[in-house]
Amino acid sequence: MRVCTIVGARPQFIKAAVVSRELREVGEEVLVHTGQHYDEEMSDVFFDELGIPEPDYNLGVQSGPHGRQTAKMIAEIEPVVEEEDPDVMLLYGDTNSTLAGAIVGSKCDMAVAHVEAGLRSYNRDMPEEINRVLTDHASDCCFAPSESAVETLADEGITDGVYLTGDVMYDSVLAVRERVADSSSVLDDLGVSEDEFVLATVHRQSNTDDPENLEAILDALEDVSEPIVFPAHPRTVDRLEEYDLRERADEVFELVEPLGYLDFVRLMDAAERIVTDSGGVQKEAFFLETPCVTLREETEWVETVEADWNELVGTDTDAIRDALEREEWPDDTPNPYGDGEASRRIAEILQERVADVEPEAEV
Numbered sequence: 198m199r200v201c202t203i204v205g206a207r208p209q210f211i212k213a214a215v216v217s218r219e220l221r222e223v224g225e226e227v228l229v230h231t232g233q234h235y236d237e238e239m240s241d242v243f244f245d246e247l248g249i250p251e252p253d254y255n256l257g258v259q260s261g262p263h264g265r266q267t268a269k270m271i272a273e274i275e276p277v278v279e280e281e282d283p284d285v286m287l288l289y290g291d292t293n294s295t296l297a298g299a300i301v302g303s304k305c306d307m308a309v310a311h312v313e314a315g316l317r318s319y320n321r322d323m324p325e326e327i328n329r330v331l332t333d334h335a336s337d338c339c340f341a342p343s344e345s346a347v348e349t350l351a352d353e354g355i356t357d358g359v360y361l362t363g364d365v366m367y368d369s370v371l372a373v374r375e376r377v378a379d380s381s382s383v384l385d386d387l388g389v390s391e392d393e394f395v396l397a398t399v400h401r402q403s404n405t406d407d408p409e410n411l412e413a414i415l416d417a418l419e420d421v422s423e424p425i426v427f428p429a430h431p432r433t434v435d436r437l438e439e440y441d442l443r444e445r446a447d448e449v450f451e452l453v454e455p456l457g458y459l460d461f462v463r464l465m466d467a468a469e470r471i472v473t474d475s476g477g478v479q480k481e482a483f484f485l486e487t488p489c490v491t492l493r494e495e496t497e498w499v500e501t502v503e504a505d506w507n508e509l510v511g512t513d514t515d516a517i518r519d520a521l522e523r524e525e526w527p528d529d530t531p532n533p534y535g536d537g538e539a540s541r542r543i544a545e546i547l548q549e550r551v552a553d554v555e556p557e558a559e560v
């Protein structure tokens with residue numbers, strides 16, 4: 198089996214790390230980095246610390262308007278596929294890199310497989326929502342992280358090639374959580390103590406590209422009495438500077454460079470609570486049983502909200518403040534995202550599909 202994996206953005210490196218390890222046990226992988234993320238701390242750090250093999254191709258596409266960025270990726274991925282002749286195009290999540298891979302894969306002679314299939318926010322203003330819907334509908338194999346994702350796909354008429362695998366980010370957190378508790382020095386480095394700080398991240402287009410929303414978030418965070426650690430996505434730093442909010446931000450929180458995954462997991466685990474608009478961070482907070490306040494009106498990770506570990510507050514300053522002051526959070530955590538074996542399952546299913554054996558795991 199020959200698999201062409203497309204990655205390009207930070208969360209995709211983290212997801213691909215666990216799956217690549219399993220894939221390479223059973224077949225060959227051609228790893229393609231679109232170059233969507235390119236700063237050392239948004240890309241290289243993950244390859245180094247998670248032992249991801251050097252990409253076979255780095256397409257160097259970098260940033261740009263959505264259409265042009267996606268089009269460049271498509272134009273660069275197609276010749277790679279012609280050269281490498283893979284059996285499967287493997288895609289992760291919902292970025293422009295995912296969509297570009299789905300378009301090339303579905304127009305060439307190979308199976309398209311999507312990890313994190315069946316997630317919906319039902320907010321079509323979100324660029325990621327379009328990427329998710331189109332990718333699922335272009336895919337031959339949909340790897341769903343939860344029962345509700347399987348149901349969502351069925352509601353859209355996608356029932357063939359759907360596999361309930363569990364969530365690969367759960368596999369990843371389980372693999373590193375214990376290790377980083379001993380090995381990471383990030384709490385000392387940042388001068389914070391376990392359970393005595395708030396961890397915040399903001400990078401969603403609807404928040405960063407609207408000065409009112411950014412200010413509303415700053416207003417709410419200003420009232421937090423604990424120290425706030427804010428590892429900032431480069432997009433957020435750019436916008437804070439553009440809107441003359443950088444100085445204010447520096448008064449409200451400790452703005453640091455984006456962190457590597459291992460230190461970031463340690464911070465998520467140790468934080469008293471997390472404030473974020475990230476998809477992945479909401480889920481990881483849930484796995485680590487750290488209460489999460491989400492700066493969005495809706496989420497595709499509905500189980501985290503149903504379990505009451507995640508509160509959706511949008512960018513309403515009072516709602517953010519109230520959620521941050523909330524004392525009571527659940528005592529226990531259900532387990533809707535599998536058993537930590539999603540990556541192994543995905544590799545096995547792909548191998549069976551390519552060998553033309555009906556995989557047993559199909560739902």
Ligand code: UD1
Binds near residue numbers: 239261293324430476
């Ligand atoms: C992208 C994904 C988003 C995902 C996020 C993960 C899309 C549409 N969005 O958003 O779903 O949650 O990645 O982090 O695919 N930049 C740098 N250096 C970098 C990367 C980006 O400076 O290495 C800056 C550039 O100014 C760029 C901006 O960040 O214009 C946005 O980058 P882009 O990759 O387009 O989108 P993200 O916001 O990172």
Ligand code: UDP
Binds near residue numbers: 398428455459476
């Ligand atoms: N992450 C990280 N360092 C950081 C911020 C996030 O390693 O400074 C990890 C985080 O643990 C998660 C992933 O990056 O696995 C989430 O990426 P991001 O929030 O950029 O994207 P999203 O999940 O919203 O697509």
